[in-house]
Amino acid sequence: MNVPARPVGIVGYGAYIPRYRLPGTEISKVWKGTPSPGPVKEKAVAGLDEDVITMSIEAARNALARAGISPHLLRAVWVGSESHPYSVKPSGTIVAEAIGALSHIQAGDWEFACKAGTEAFAAAMGLVGSHMGDYALAIGMDTAQGKPGDDLEYTAASGGAAFVIGPAENSLATIDAHYSYVTDTPDFWRRADQKYPEHGQRFTGEPAYFHHIASAARALMDAAGLKPEDFRYAVFHQPNEKFPNRVARQLGFKPEQTKTGLLSPLIGNTYAGSSLTGLTAILDEASPGDRILLTSYGSGAGSDALIFTVQEALLERREAAISTQAYIDRRTEIDYGTYVRYRTKIVLG
Amino acid sequence: MENNQSDVVIAGIGQTPVGERWDVSLRELAAEAILPALKDSGGLKPDVIYIGNMLAASASRQANLGALLAEDVGLNGIEAVTVEAADASGGAALRMAYMAVVSGAVDVALAVGVEKCSDVIGSRFETHLSQMLDADYEAAQGLTPISLASLLFNRYLYENAAEHSHFGGFPEVAHANAVSNAHAMFRSPLSGEHYQAQAQQSEKTLTIYDLAPFADGAAAVLLTREDKLPRDFSHIPVRVIGSSLVADSLSIHDRNTPLVWDAARISIERACRSAGIMPKDLNFFEYHDATSLHAAISLEMAGFAPIGKGWTLANPAGIGLQGQIPGATFGGLKARGHPLGATGVYQAVEAALQIRGEAGKNQVPDARVGLIQSLGGMAATAVAHVLSY
Numbered sequence: 001m002n003v004p005a006r007p008v009g010i011v012g013y014g015a016y017i018p019r020y021r022l023p024g025t026e027i028s029k030v031w032k033g034t035p036s037p038g039p040v041k042e043k044a045v046a047g048l049d050e051d052v053i054t055m056s057i058e059a060a061r062n063a064l065a066r067a068g069i070s071p072h073l074l075r076a077v078w079v080g081s082e083s084h085p086y087s088v089k090p091s092g093t094i095v096a097e098a099i100g101a102l103s104h105i106q107a108g109d110w111e112f113a114c115k116a117g118t119e120a121f122a123a124a125m126g127l128v129g130s131h132m133g134d135y136a137l138a139i140g141m142d143t144a145q146g147k148p149g150d151d152l153e154y155t156a157a158s159g160g161a162a163f164v165i166g167p168a169e170n171s172l173a174t175i176d177a178h179y180s181y182v183t184d185t186p187d188f189w190r191r192a193d194q195k196y197p198e199h200g201q202r203f204t205g206e207p208a209y210f211h212h213i214a215s216a217a218r219a220l221m222d223a224a225g226l227k228p229e230d231f232r233y234a235v236f237h238q239p240n241e242k243f244p245n246r247v248a249r250q251l252g253f254k255p256e257q258t259k260t261g262l263l264s265p266l267i268g269n270t271y272a273g274s275s276l277t278g279l280t281a282i283l284d285e286a287s288p289g290d291r292i293l294l295t296s297y298g299s300g301a302g303s304d305a306l307i308f309t310v311q312e313a314l315l316e317r318r319e320a321a322i323s324t325q326a327y328i329d330r331r332t333e334i335d336y337g338t339y340v341r342y343r344t345k346i347v348l349g
Numbered sequence: 350m351e352n353n354q355s356d357v358v359i360a361g362i363g364q365t366p367v368g369e370r371w372d373v374s375l376r377e378l379a380a381e382a383i384l385p386a387l388k389d390s391g392g393l394k395p396d397v398i399y400i401g402n403m404l405a406a407s408a409s410r411q412a413n414l415g416a417l418l419a420e421d422v423g424l425n426g427i428e429a430v431t432v433e434a435a436d437a438s439g440g441a442a443l444r445m446a447y448m449a450v451v452s453g454a455v456d457v458a459l460a461v462g463v464e465k466c467s468d469v470i471g472s473r474f475e476t477h478l479s480q481m482l483d484a485d486y487e488a489a490q491g492l493t494p495i496s497l498a499s500l501l502f503n504r505y506l507y508e509n510a511a512e513h514s515h516f517g518g519f520p521e522v523a524h525a526n527a528v529s530n531a532h533a534m535f536r537s538p539l540s541g542e543h544y545q546a547q548a549q550q551s552e553k554t555l556t557i558y559d560l561a562p563f564a565d566g567a568a569a570v571l572l573t574r575e576d577k578l579p580r581d582f583s584h585i586p587v588r589v590i591g592s593s594l595v596a597d598s599l600s601i602h603d604r605n606t607p608l609v610w611d612a613a614r615i616s617i618e619r620a621c622r623s624a625g626i627m628p629k630d631l632n633f634f635e636y637h638d639a640t641s642l643h644a645a646i647s648l649e650m651a652g653f654a655p656i657g658k659g660w661t662l663a664n665p666a667g668i669g670l671q672g673q674i675p676g677a678t679f680g681g682l683k684a685r686g687h688p689l690g691a692t693g694v695y696q697a698v699e700a701a702l703q704i705r706g707e708a709g710k711n712q713v714p715d716a717r718v719g720l721i722q723s724l725g726g727m728a729a730t731a732v733a734h735v736l737s738y
Contacts, residue, residue, distance in 0.1 A: 200470055201470045201471055202369060202470075203369075203371055203467070203470065206369070206371065207371040207372060
């Protein structure tokens with residue numbers, strides 16, 4: 001269990017979910033010939049003029065609004081994603097400049113499949129917790145790539161969240177403890193020259209998702225001396241609707257603890273943004289004193305588990321930015337052809 | 350063909366849980382079955398190991414399993430070799446072990462079935478699996494074992510005026526029996542409604558509920574002659590009283606009729622004849638239910654139902670543990686899982702448990718004589734054994 005020397009917390013948070021929605025039936029109509037439902041109802045799709053950088057900027061502005069601090073106070077801007085627009089050229093510097101952060105800071109990108117966001121989050125905890133800076137911005141954001149016709153196309157979605165991490169005394173929710181669990185488990189990958197990732201089908205289940213999430217969550221709860229009933233909320237990485245529900249059940253959580261943070265049925269799997277976006281939905285409704293467990297999962301593979309306790313300041317500051325639910329409600333349905341155009345699935349020469 | 354009242358007995362059995370065993374390799378899986386089988390015998394050491402396996406050479410890129418497995422379980426220096434007959438490989442390995450012991454060539458023989466299907470995934474697995482068909486005339490046309498079985502199913506329904514809904518009892522009984530089998534892959538009941546909904550949607554083709562899951566698993570059976578059993582042998586010795594392996598045309602189009610599987614029929618006739626029994630003397634029949642069609646045809650070939658009427662037994666009164674001819678007593682291929690080259694040895698382990706009276710909740714009442722049959726592909730190879738009290 002990792003607890004920073006200096007107590008830290010979430011000082012500001014903000015989500016961003018693009019407005020376009022592609023229903024699963026649109027995909028099955030094209031690839032299966034019948035409009036049968038997919039593993040989630042629909043997924044959020046970034047528009048023509050959106051990418052991980054623009055969406056990160058949106059989420060970061062929301063986080064800064066709730067933090068109520070000047071961007072000049074940020075000591076780091078870190079973006080975790082598996083769909084950075086550039087292979088070489090950081091997203092972090094563009095985001096930092098766009099939100100008005102200063103030049104003498106850390107800025108860069110994190111990569112760990114769907115765990116890239118919480119990896120950035122843990123680094124920000126370390127930076128603040130070690131007094132190297134007072135505030136750091138950690139973002140998990142993706143425009144996830146699903147190969148046309150692949151099972152993952154139904155869920156691979158766009159969206160994510162940003163967090164200003166800072167001193168616990170100025171936080172909306174304290175970060176009480178962190179634990180990370182990683183192994184070399186090749187369940188899902190994309191080589192540098194590939195457009196779409198490959199996956200090991202059911203191998204992505206038991207030995208990958210379930211093993212890592214359960215290992216991380218159990219170890220952290222044991223170390224912290226806490227049980228599932230000690231938490232008001234829990235949120236897990238959400239590649240679909242079934243997996244997070246099953247792992248929650250395995251760990252002993254009840255549906256009323258997980259329903260608020262379970263967004264995949266409505267927006268799909270936002271990869272590096274997935275569990276973090278769920279956390280923003282929880283913070284939108286949580287009350288002071290509520291304890292929250294978050295456990296991410298990234299293929300390749302690993303999980304970060306985090307425990308938060310909501311503080312009084314949340315009540316004053318959460319209205320300072322648009323809620324996650326408002327983003328979910330802001331919905332424009334598109335057809336498969338529009339999706340293909342928006343996500344540049346057709347390569348024109 | 351042997352005509353004997355052989356004193357070949359099953360001295361030890363071992364089996365692993367069937368499923369997607371991502372965390373173990375082929376050799377670990379085999380050891381998980383072999384070591385308990387040796388222990389179960391009270392310490393007998395085999396003179397020879399016959400390994401039933403279909404896919405290791407292509408899917409796991411591992412040939413020469415005899416050397417691999419003998420060393421892995423600490424039996425360097427003994428005779429050990431792979432036997433391959435598609436998904437009848439396990440039955441074929443058992444047949445070799447039986448012949449080695451009954452002939453007097455060796456005193457103790459170990460039949461091991463092992464398959465590590467999950468070393469390949471997705472459509473690549475279908476490519477490996479389709480090796481059980483005729484590569485030139487069937488697989489090259491895009492046929493897979495499942496699609497071929499489904500085409501035959503379509504023909505079966507047409508010829509026999511049967512309906513898809515009639516076959517639901519096969520998977521339902523299999524799943525019901527697997528619930529209490531700790532080694533089974535699917536330990537949950539299958540509701541008739543689920544089956545019928547799918548059958549209604551796919552009137553003429555097999556659905557997922559008709560198909561046994563290809564899975565990882567290993568099973569082992571140690572054979573010896575009764576006089577070689579340790580003095581303190583703690584089980585009822587299960588005798589192998591009939592054994593037969595028959596090969597038919599590999600391609601369906603080379604057979605007189607696609608829905609009469611001669612090798613399946615003849616292997617049972619020969620095994621029962623060498624055992625000196627008639628099929629009506631059998632207390633149970635572990636058939637090769639790779640698909641619901643395989644189950645129906647197997648029952649027909651064994652004479653339990655007229656040709657084209659095997660599905661009439663697809664209900665608890667027909668094949669349930671208390672039924673006319675109990676089958677899939679531990680879940681069968683459908684619910685215990687189908688680890689290809691290991692399946693035939695699983696059948697022997699399960700039949701031994703029945704006859705020993707150690708089958709627990711899966712016990713067939715008064716199980717004294719049982720038939721097991723393993724089919725390779727559409728019964729291009731058929732292996733039958735009769736086991737007795």
